[in-house]
Amino acid sequence: MDTRTSPIRLRITQLREELSRQGVFALLVPSADPHLSEYLPERWQGRQWLSGFTGSMATLVVTVQGAALFADSRYWVQAEAELAGTGIDLVKIPTGNSSLHLDWLAQHVPRGATVAVDGQVLGLAAAKALRAALDAAGVPLRTDLDLLDAIWPDRPGLPTQPVYEHRAPQAPLPRGAKLATVRDGMARAGATHHFVSTVDDIAWITNLRGSDVTYNPVFLAHLLVDGRGATLFVADGKIDAALQATLAADGIAVAPYAEAPAALAALGAGDTLLVDPRRITFGLRERVGAAAAVVEAINPSTLAKSRKTAEEAAFVREAMAEDGAAMCEFYAWFEATLGQERITELTVDEQLSAARARRAGFVGLSFSTIAGFNANGAMPHYRATDDSHAVIEGDGLLLIDSGGQYLGGTTDITRVWPVGTVSAAMRRDYTLVLKGTMNLSRARFPRGTPSPMLDSLARAPLWAEGIEFGHGTGHGVGYFLNVHEGPQSISKAVVEPHMAMEPGMITSIEPGVYRPGQWGVRIENLVLNVPAATDGVFGEFLEFETLTLCPIDTRCIDRSLLRADEIDWLNRYHATVRERLAPRVSGAALAWLQARTQPI
Numbered sequence: 001m002d003t004r005t006s007p008i009r010l011r012i013t014q015l016r017e018e019l020s021r022q023g024v025f026a027l028l029v030p031s032a033d034p035h036l037s038e039y040l041p042e043r044w045q046g047r048q049w050l051s052g053f054t055g056s057m058a059t060l061v062v063t064v065q066g067a068a069l070f071a072d073s074r075y076w077v078q079a080e081a082e083l084a085g086t087g088i089d090l091v092k093i094p095t096g097n098s099s100l101h102l103d104w105l106a107q108h109v110p111r112g113a114t115v116a117v118d119g120q121v122l123g124l125a126a127a128k129a130l131r132a133a134l135d136a137a138g139v140p141l142r143t144d145l146d147l148l149d150a151i152w153p154d155r156p157g158l159p160t161q162p163v164y165e166h167r168a169p170q171a172p173l174p175r176g177a178k179l180a181t182v183r184d185g186m187a188r189a190g191a192t193h194h195f196v197s198t199v200d201d202i203a204w205i206t207n208l209r210g211s212d213v214t215y216n217p218v219f220l221a222h223l224l225v226d227g228r229g230a231t232l233f234v235a236d237g238k239i240d241a242a243l244q245a246t247l248a249a250d251g252i253a254v255a256p257y258a259e260a261p262a263a264l265a266a267l268g269a270g271d272t273l274l275v276d277p278r279r280i281t282f283g284l285r286e287r288v289g290a291a292a293a294v295v296e297a298i299n300p301s302t303l304a305k306s307r308k309t310a311e312e313a314a315f316v317r318e319a320m321a322e323d324g325a326a327m328c329e330f331y332a333w334f335e336a337t338l339g340q341e342r343i344t345e346l347t348v349d350e351q352l353s354a355a356r357a358r359r360a361g362f363v364g365l366s367f368s369t370i371a372g373f374n375a376n377g378a379m380p381h382y383r384a385t386d387d388s389h390a391v392i393e394g395d396g397l398l399l400i401d402s403g404g405q406y407l408g409g410t411t412d413i414t415r416v417w418p419v420g421t422v423s424a425a426m427r428r429d430y431t432l433v434l435k436g437t438m439n440l441s442r443a444r445f446p447r448g449t450p451s452p453m454l455d456s457l458a459r460a461p462l463w464a465e466g467i468e469f470g471h472g473t474g475h476g477v478g479y480f481l482n483v484h485e486g487p488q489s490i491s492k493a494v495v496e497p498h499m500a501m502e503p504g505m506i507t508s509i510e511p512g513v514y515r516p517g518q519w520g521v522r523i524e525n526l527v528l529n530v531p532a533a534t535d536g537v538f539g540e541f542l543e544f545e546t547l548t549l550c551p552i553d554t555r556c557i558d559r560s561l562l563r564a565d566e567i568d569w570l571n572r573y574h575a576t577v578r579e580r581l582a583p584r585v586s587g588a589a590l591a592w593l594q595a596r597t598q599p600i
Helices: 007-022 046-051 073-083 100-108 124-136 175-189 199-206 241-249 257-265 282-286 300-305 310-337 345-357 374-378 424-441 451-463 564-584 587-596
Strands: 026-029 059-063 067-071 089-092 193-196 222-226 230-234 252-256 272-275 293-296 362-365 370-373 396-402 404-406 413-419 444-446 474-476 485-490 506-509 512-515 519-522 525-531 541-546
Touching: 007 026, 007 046, 007 059, 026 046, 026 100, 046 059, 059 100, 067 073, 067 100, 073 089, 089 100, 100 124, 124 282, 175 193, 175 199, 175 222, 175 272, 175 300, 193 199, 199 222, 199 300, 222 257, 230 257, 241 252, 252 257, 257 282, 300 485, 310 345, 310 404, 310 413, 310 525, 310 564, 310 587, 345 362, 345 370, 345 396, 370 374, 374 396, 374 512, 374 519, 396 424, 396 519, 413 519, 424 451, 424 506, 424 512, 424 519, 424 525, 424 541, 424 564, 451 474, 451 485, 485 506, 564 587
Parallel strands: 067 089, 193 272, 230 252, 272 293
Antiparallel strands: 026 059, 059 067, 193 222, 222 230, 362 404, 370 396, 396 413, 444 541, 474 485, 474 506, 506 525, 512 519, 525 541
């Protein structure tokens, strides 16, 4: 390819011409939309369109002289490959929450030159940090420009898919009760109004779902709640008349999506608006009426939806059993077919997705399936494509990270399977990762323990051998919502009060080992916070109930590295998996399940 005429280089050149016309030295392009979503509708995939980097998280900076993409260790190998020939430098950052791009801007933008960013997709908290860094460097900031519109002639419009209702029994808590919970939070904050932009919060509050964002059953909207009613701002035609009437009966009016800023501007003296600085954009915050008071605190719904009710937990267990049965069917097929037919990483995705689609309550995948054989498994967020994928043959390890959206829950599971002969080094890595998964899975801790404090429990067996991994150990998971959900995070994140572990939270446990160019190992289960039986003298304690139901391959284990209590945990887990899944499968899938859950 002639890099002088590559699409990315041409787009960067066009952007630089627009920067010159606007008198701007640098443009900051975050991976964000007006709702600060993780997975973006096509209209707001400007960072990917400009850079060619397809990873889900990164920040792009384009100046009149150069360009840099800031990505964490999960994406380094992928970014180096996708940025080759574009003229964009990869800047490796230590974590996904790094502010290294702020330091880079302060160092590379001349004093007095202007930096621009679209304020409509810049988080309020991020905007404060950006302005502070640029003010210190004497660099003005413009937030009123969307420069992509000027150079992206076929930029996609807003999604048009319809919104639908998440009904009982899988939605056991009515929207009226959820609105009452939100209003209780407003009252505690002294607020008369509350503005919500994050689409998973809105879907949870309203018991509505959609398909505007890939893999997440949500829709683009804003929600303004007051003491007596609420207004849902959503694109015309997405909610039919019957559903509008249903919402109206619960005090929710429907208004055009574009009218949300005007509703904020209409707030005035006597109004106190609650906003979450990490879940609202700078552009929307700027539209709030000048006379209105503003309180900044976490969305009450973010805390409430993280704590699944007993009824929701029961439906999640059912979804996990359906998901586990689908995996039994797939893995039985895989092992029987391997070596008989050509199987690629793409085949794995196709066959596993088809197995899930046959299960009751299945709606779609919860994220893009990761099937990485050997070296590809060493990239935590690897994705096989038609142009680049591996054939599964020879010797090595196959890592499969996948999940589904069911009416009664969201799943996310990673397993690693042996192909051919597995080396002693592979077994060692696999067993150390398993020890980390088990160590955290068996933990007990006081209720309210900040979730980042638990991170080292999964890392300890790896640290003892001088091994580290660059991603978090665990993320919250939604209830037929986003596969990545806060506020809890089992990671090296800076501890904040709202990260306290509470009953009903669902979190992943997924330590890993990644050897670039060789193989990757990650073993992931989802767990539920449940009360632990103690004498109560030292307060309430929690422990984890493992929700995920799928065998952990014992053929990769170096048994000499496991203690007796660890072997006992694994055998008991496999007994549970066999008991729960056996009634749901038959034939080859049942035989596979029985073989893979034998005690060691």
